[in-house]
Amino acid sequence: MKTVLHIITSLGSGGAEGVLYRLCAHSNNYKHIVINLTSKSFYNKKLEALNVNVYNIEMDKNFFKFIEIIKIIKREKPDTVQTWMYHADFLGGILAKLLGVNRVFWCVRNSNLKFGQSSFNTILVSKICSFLSYFIPNRIISCAHVAMDYHTSVGYKKNKFVVIPNGVEANTFYYDREMCRVKNEKKTPTIGMIARFDRQKDHGNLFQALKSISQRGYEFKVRLVGRGINNKNQELSKLILESGLVVDTDVFLVDETQSIRQQIDKIDIHVLSSAYGEGFPNTISETMACGVPNVVTNVGDSAHIVGDYGIVVPHSDSQSLATAIIEYIDIRKEKRDWEILQKKCEERIRLNFSTITMVDKFETVWAE
Structure with missing residues (x-):
């Protein structure tokens, strides 16, 4: 060999x-x-x-x-x-x-x-x-x-x-119909981003968008996962404070973990707010494989990954990002449409990546 x-x-x-x-x-x-x-x-x-x-x-x-x-x-x-x-x-x-x-x-x-x-x-x-x-x-x-x-x-x-x-690792990242059904029964959606804390990922853009969504009267939870995502991160703490959201009430922080699938199962809408530098962001394909729709900035091959089953917005544009997330929050209220989208996300990754x-x-x- x-x-x-x-x-x-x-x-x-x-x-x-x-x-x-x-x-x-x-x-x-x-x-x-x-x-x-x-x-x-x-x-x-x-x-x-x-x-x-x-x-x-x-x-x-x-x-x-x-x-x-x-x-x-x-x-x-x-x-x-x-x-x-x-x-x-x-x-x-x-x-x-x-x-x-x-x-x-x-x-x-x-x-x-x-x-x-x-x-x-x-x-x-x-x-x-x-x-x-x-x-x-x-x-x-x-x-x-x-x-x-x-x-x-x-x-x-x-x-x-x-x-x-x-x-995408099919044994780990796959569509679980029962898990999706349980998540879809929740009234309040969870918006997640799986990305290390880095200037490239532009968490500031994400929190500006989340502040705008909150000001428009929408209720949601936030789950952030990745290296540097913890209460010791003063820069992140400042972003959360300025957004008007509260840690452990509205925003849940999960540092680097080997249990990514467990975190994906707690997310309804995945966002990648990167400003630059992406090539092929794995978190997009991994979350989609599990039936989680994505809102992404047009950086790297993000648009190519989501295809027709995600929303792509310009980078560093928090208002466009907010509008796209709201679109998915509203679609999620129509359970049948949301279930179809979840399955289409999974199919795109399984067939192409x-x-x-x-x-x-x-x-x-x-x-x-």
Whole structure:
């Protein structure tokens, strides 16, 4: 069996990490090994449960530990190296080529990088990678069309790109008719957003919209889930206070959790209010797979994911966001129409964004 060595910048709860995990869980044609450039994190236990050998290099503590990568590549002798995100593309790609690995594949996910929004270091590394893209990778895999378009516009070699949308884990994220029925019986809807607290996700835009909805006389609850979503977050606490909502009465905060499905089952309408930087937001496809309609900003491939079964609004426009959420609150009152929409959301994801399809596409690219 051939071996794929993955090199990734972290194993936190991000989208790239989730895709890597699903590849390892569902790929039957390759042995998978993972080098994590930083410390142990969210996906370590999950990968170890699959008996995947994971090396945690901790380069965030000591840059010169990159020597460990050289030792691992020499010892494991992988047929293919798949790198994830800019720093891993840069470092892992160069080391793999220097050590004689002929099959090197990059993965890029961002839909844009801007000074003041992304770190200078990340922007610099991406610029270097745009030059190296002509020499290092066999192919560059992108999760979103908008991410491919952005990278080719800043100099990446266009004919090396292939788009493989993220697949949804069907055993975890699926339509539960009884759960949806129970939720639909509730009078007060719960508006949720599953996203780490980050400028990119624009929680400020969300709370401006929620304030407007409240001022128009609508009743609702709010459930926020993700890294940094907790009472210690002073910036988030200020946003909630300014919106006129109250923590633990109107707004429920859930920090990073491995029980995402349990949180989705408590949400009626999912919102992603991102301002920039999205590629393929997994939370949209995962919630839709469970029958949760989405309101999203037109960032990354969000509009492509929801298709005809979600509402897309301009980013950084809280009034448009508020109007869209209200539209779904009103539709939800018509139970039959809402149930049809829930099922259509599930069908769109099942038919277009399955994990099995994603794995097949990765393996096809690796075998070219």
